Amino acid sequence: MASHEDGHLSTLRDGGFDAVGSIDTNVADGFTMAAVGDLLYAGPVTKGYHPGFADVLRIFDGVDVQFGNLETNILDVQSKGCPQAEYGGAYLIGVPELGADLKAMGFNMVSRANNHTLDWGVEGMRETTRALDENGIVHAGAGENLAQAGAARYLETPRGRVAMVSFATTFMPMARACDPAGEAPGRPGLNSLRLAKSIVVPPEMLEQLRQVRELLPWYVPAPKDASRVVIGEVVFKSGEIAGYSFEPSSRDVDNILRNLRRGKQFADFCMATNHGHEPGEFTDQPPDYEQTFARKTIDAGADAYINHGPHHVRGIEIYKGRPIFYGLGNFFNQDLRTPIGADMFDAHGKDPRFNTDADVTAHEMAVGYPIQEGFISLSAPLYYESVISVSRYEKNQLAELRLYPIELRRTQRLANRGVPRLASAPQAKAILERLQKLSKPFGTKVEIENEVGVIRSAAQLGACGM
Structure with missing residues (x-):
């Protein structure tokens, strides 16, 4: 006579119950995910004078997930943290009130893995964790060791539980977390996806x-x-075309895909988020490794892949009914940050006895990123133009993706720029036409309706990438 356990196993094999380890999507119809790019964010905005900002926040009304990449540290530097000798190009810092401000804006999920995670040391990372935890904001990508930094984190919503795994390909070497080994303890830091870089020549x-x-x-x-x-x-x-090529670490890939699969097994919906600047700020094209890798994350259970590193928009692909965002640009770009470390004064030829933090920031903005012809200024328009993406799911498939163009007050004085507002009609048209062009090679058609981008083709959403 068969035991109770034998009958249970037989039922599982016959499909009577959900299969153990299922990575099927299981959200209620109408589930919505709003995703933006980088939150280069220094001071609270919800109580300030930023005309038009309330119109931006209304886009988030009723969404289940409101996501962004928190590319700053939240701490009171008078009591915790200090500027590190190795930092992400600028000392990104925000005041302790940012946690409550993020909550007031509706953000309920943020990624932490990026090239600024440890600008203010492990103490700065921990203070940021505390600020987010106190305000009930789910975050992933940084932790006391690699297992914690790489693990999925979960948000409960009325339409399903959401998992998020966050990682970075652009990071400072000393910021990479590791696990214990024998008697050696683990190392705090971020969840990394290491890339081996090659230069391609004829x-x-x-x-x-x-x-x-x-x-x-x-x-x-x-x-x-x-x-x-x-x-x-x-x-x-x-190679035939000169450029840069990247090979992801197989060990890191396996770790990320395992965490995504595990996250989806314990949730109804799963997000994979990557902070990657590669191949560089000079291009609107993703690096050569990314499409293959992004598709692997979706095969492992992710319902969306979001890259938030380039600081300007890149194309969108729909793969197996799931969106792949190759770059969502900036949602905030608050350039004026204080305080900054002495090393940054030195890097920009300034002296803290005579120059101010604003003088250093202004020089940083003017110098910008190196390109073949010289430099591209960080004040260039493309860093102040982006989109808010809102994805709606029906029957556990992407039914519609809407893209709302925003601009970040580039023409205002340094102290006031960087807070989003809806783009004007001509600017919205230009942003969306750029996205149309960048998405076309991926087989994605972006329609423009009333200054909003829309992706809804059944062929794209249901069959692309199959």
Whole structure:
């Protein structure tokens, strides 16, 4: 006679109950996810004078998830944290009131893994955690060790439980979390996706580089690899188009995909979020590794993949009825931050005895990011134009994706710029036409209706990527 356990296992095998480890989506119809990009956020905004900001917040009314990447630290620097010698290019900091301000705006999920996670040290990271926890905001991507930083975190909503796994490909090396090993404790930090970077050059140039390598001191002859040359720590590969190539760490990929699968097993909906600037600020195209990897996250159970690193918009793909956002730009871009560390004064040729934090910030904005022709200023329009994405799900599939263009008051004085408002009609049209162009190579059609972008094609939403 079969035991009770045998009957239970037989029922599972026959499909009588939900399969153990299911990664099916299971939200109620009408579930909505609002996602924005980077929250470069220094001071509270909900009680300030920012005409038009209330219109932006109304877009979030009734959504189940309101997500953004918290690219700052929340702390009182007079009592906790200090500026680190290794930091993400600027010391990003916000006052303790930011936790309550985020809550007042409706944000209920934020990612923490980015190149500024440890600008103010482990104490700054922990203070940020405390500020978010006290205000009931779910966050992922940073923790006391890699297991904590990489784990899915959960939000309960009326239409289903939402899991989020956050990680970064752009980060400072000392910010990477690790797990205990033997007697050695784990290391606090962020959940990383390490990328091995190569420079792609034409075949004839690769041969010239090989000849250069053989002339250098301490050259040790080795079996010739026709596809690559290593000089110092720089890897050169052969290819038809010059550029940059990235290979993700298989160990990190496996860890992220496992955490996504586990997160989905314990939730009804799952988000994967990545902070990646690659291949650089100079391009609106995603890096060569990202499409394959993003699709893997969805295959592992993610219902959306969100990259929030480039600080300007990139294209959108629909894969198996799930959105892949290759770049959502900035939601906040508050440039004026204080205090900043002495190292940043030095980096910009300023002296804290004579110059102010604002002087350093103004110089940072003017210098910007290096590009082939020189530099692209951080005050360029593309850093102040982006979209709010609102995805609605029916029958556990993406039914409609709406894109609301915003602009961040670029023309205002430094102390007042960076807070979003709805873009004017001509500017909205330009932003959406840019997204149309960037999304077209992924087979995504963005329609423009009343200055809002809409993706709703049944062929795209139901079959693309199958």
